[in-house]
Amino acid sequence: MSKTLFASRGNLVGLLLLAVLLLVVFPLVFDIFRLNLVGKYLTYAFVALGLVLCWGNAGILSLGQGVFFGLGGYCMAMFLKLEASSPENTKIQSTPGIPDFMDWNQVTALPWFWEPFHSLSFSLVAVVVVPALFAFVIGLAMFKRRVGGVYFAIITQAIAAILTILIVGQQGYTGGINGITDLRTLKGWDIRTDHAKLILYFINGGLLLGALLLAQFVQQTKLGRLLVAMRDKEDRVRFSGYDVSSFRIFVFCFAAGLAAIGGAMFTLQVGFMSSSFIGIVPSIEMVIYCAVGGRSSLIGAVYGTLLINFGRSLLSESFPQLWQFAMGGLFIAIVMVFPDGLAGLYQTYAAPLIARRFRSGRGGGRIAAASTGSRVH
Amino acid sequence: MPTQNDFVLSVEDLAVSFDGFKAVDDLTFYVDKNEILVIIGPNGAGKTTVLDLICGRTKAIAGSIKFHGEELTAKTEHEIVRAGVGRKFQNPSIYETLTVFENLEISYPRGRSVFGALFFRTDAAVRERIAEVAEMIFLEDCLSMRAEYLSHGQKQWLEIGMLLIQDPDLLMLDEPVAGMSVGERVKTAELLNRIIRDRSVLVIEHDMKFVEDIAHKVIVLHQGKIISQGAMAKVKADPKVVEVYLGH
């Protein structure tokens, strides 16, 4: 169909612009400290991408995406922690060779579920598979029984709360409220140096663009259109012979997998992982990143994430009190005034301008105009 | 009563209740091949509930529903659809933001699994089939129009088309001519009479003129029970039917 062609051409321009911004402009403009910070923000964008598919397109609002971000991050952190806890490094402990927090909590042997994380390949697989599997179990239980809407939101929120309490409570096995800290090397490669941070930033940016492409692919397939269709007309889709629940389970797992990659990249770039990225507050904040970008716009989600986090660091450095007011106001304003977020503003104000410029320039404005109509609802 | 396997659909001793209220009670009827069966009856007689039961939306508490000899009561909705039962809702249920073409495309019965849908491509066969169905439902000139801009009657046709593209053996239509002009109604009757050659149709309708045009057989439902059935002329003359339904 011609429409898809135009839409993807518009998307391609957007994607290229984003790639230039992430991989060229930011590294040139920011020093390594700031760049590392941007890299941290970009790991949240993975979660926002998943939410675009899950919430924006499929209408499933998960308030527990922090769970998957955290699980991915913990899987990575467990590997790094074990590497940092070699018997030589920990010979002053009463039990050398186990992570320091275990030693402090009178744990004398490595728990069974830590054992496989000695292997890097296992850990990398676990980063994606563990959260996706967890999402699969939740999704299977909920979607097969047709739980959706606000109930799904509340239950995923409860799961986020439960996991936080569990991790904080079991500090001998999880590092408790401090999380897993003091991570040093990845297969002998020191991740704390400026050089390593620069490389990790590019890996993260590359992965994010890859995730964006993948999500865009999913959005444009029949599956993507079915997700939107079952958001709006669930019964019609069901009575066209589709098993609605399996599609929802798929997109929920997909979003969980993306969030988990973000979590793992967070651990690598920031050097620790803790339960404070799992609970209710971070999980719902990730939803607003997606909402600011415009719910069903993938590129918008990345910009939304960046915008809020830049805003936070700017405001909370100078006016710490103001930040929470701003954040609260943002939630309200996005819902009440700008439900289509940045993408909506762009479509209403910027896109017609660009289209006019194109038309007066060389009469090719149909590209932008066509892509305007196709993705907003 | 022995189940006759040559029927397309056999519903036997079907019952369902909502908090003690029996919406459908001890219902038995059969749909034959190439037959248009119309269910009529006053509001609340349980007509829509019967369709809900057949397509799996509501679970029966007793009785059996056999489709080509296959029990449907234990199946999920999508399994029933895949077995060959299509259902149109009372209010036209189409994807308003998609074009007519896309509405038909998304209903095309290929790529129904998650990964099937992920790698589905609209090839020549799909396009050909869509064109064929669009012509059948009088929408061949509207393919690129967004469905929300169709007239009410055209939306009804589009939904019928979305069922037809799946080539079901049994088509269940809940009030297909509600809100249609006289001209559209006549065309719809024509459409039904044309598609019946390959399948059976079960219709719920209030429009008596339309029922007379299409029905091979009529069932009158009242308070969840059949009070009369047979040819339209016979049913119309039944004093019980006149009393509860046609009289006023």
Added chain:
Amino acid sequence: MLMGYSFADLGSIFAMQAFAGLSLFSVFLLMALGLAIIFGQMGVINMAHGEFMILGAYVTYLCSGFFSAFLPGLYAIYFLVAMVLAFVVAGALGMAVEWLMIRHLYRRPLDTLLATWGLSLVLQQAYRSIFGAREVGVELPEWMMGSTHLSETIDIPINGLFVMALTVLITACVFAMMFRSSWGKKVRAVVQNRTMAGAVGIDTERVDRYTFGIGCGIAGVAGSAFTMIGSTGPTSGQLYIVDTFLVVVFGGAQSLLGTIASAFSISQAQSTMEFFLSGSMAKVLVLLGVVGILMLRPQGLFVIKVRR
């Protein structure tokens, strides 16, 4: 595990544990009642429910300060005044919020959730700016201090008993309002069929506003009652919100009776498990149990089967 205790000891332990369970029950029930009206009856997700409770608590705190400074003679009954004020203030704020925000979002429940979350952030920061980040507590009037000795080993604190009695009273009031008053009849009519209720002359917008206001008012009273057994900080409300929603959903959203039953079972389960396990593990297991049951039975404990 039970070795080493005499029968008398065990009896006392169970009695105390049962009382702790009942205390928790009244806390859960108080929190959930307002939400059961707003969520159960109106279908509105109010994530700022906890902040409305905290508002009631702060009102009570201010009242106690006012009475001890200006009317020390009447300090014994300041709490009654505080409760009424808490109801009025939280209710008024609730109605304002309904008018400004909620009524535009009735068809978008998920958006209501996000908007009220924003409201909760704003309220929290407002509390922090006004009252400071530290927790505040009220001084109990003398008659509420101490405890009754039921036997040599069983002590029941009076403030706990008072909160329980208060819970019973408030619950009775809510039931009377919902099932005996004409207002309750209107609310139920609007819930069941908004269009029809409007057609028979019920001002549905007004009913919505008052229902939301009363739900928030009850939250305020609950917060007021909490000051009797604990202190209040700007983020205290957020700690309760998940429990509160689970209680309401677990009970079956549309059933007030279900809310009571679920508050009772969750609180008893938690306090019993706390005896055997650490507090956090007990909470994890109880919440997991609730979530697990909800996955098997998403409609909650009590449900009305309706024809679609």
